[in-house]
Amino acid sequence: MKFLTLIFIFFLSLKADVILSPQSLPNNIKDFLQKNFKAQIGLAQRDDNTYEIALSDGTELEFDIMGEWKEIEARGTTISYEVLPPNIASILKNEFKNTTIKELERKINYYKVKFYNNLEVIIDFNGAILRREFDD
Template sequence: MKLKLILASLTCGASFLLADMVVAPNTLPANAQGFIKQNFPTAQIMLVKRDLDSFDVTLNDGTEIDFNINGQWTSVDGKYKAIPTGFLGQAIVSKVKAAQPNAAIIDVDRKIGGFKFKFNNMMEVYTDMNGNVLGQKFDD
């Protein structure tokens, strides 16, 4: 019986360590803070959550940015509004926008070997790290 209680306590304790904790914005790695200042100069950080391997940041305009524990962005979600794309490089952006010329990029996720872009016309475009389009689909 005691063994079951100890195991239950350890399980609860371990799940607590894996849960998101709200932390102060200044606990973000310096490169994550720089990313926000450079790409969202007028935005303010409203909320930062940290777990074992990432930071989730919410800005005052609703944009959500995820960073890995080292401060490298992994996802930028404009919540249905256009996001800045300067952090991606002009060559990548021009190739992706050519795939959906009349739509705005509202979300980008870094994937292994490439990116997934979501547009305001509900299309998703998958690319390699150089922006070469690998596929597209309608996000239903």
């Protein structure tokens, strides 16, 4: 019975997040962070198929195994429009002038954008706004 418990714990540990040094992150993640964020990396970890990064300003990011960002969440700071493709950034800047980005999610064929005024927008990769609503 103890042996089975040890094997179970061993396999659970294989699924656990692995803490990484910032230098050991893939180059495309390091380049993305350096280009778009001023804060330092506070914590970097990797599990089976994602990298999770916490910056010193409270911003949290999730990247897929290829190093492409999946989610970005700012805490007390704003997310630059520069992380989005130029056509999407331009549409959002023009359509929603008086607010700033708090959270971004990249899905298979659209972006989910949450602004600091609690407006949530779904915009597809072609720039069509599919939904806009205030999140309570």
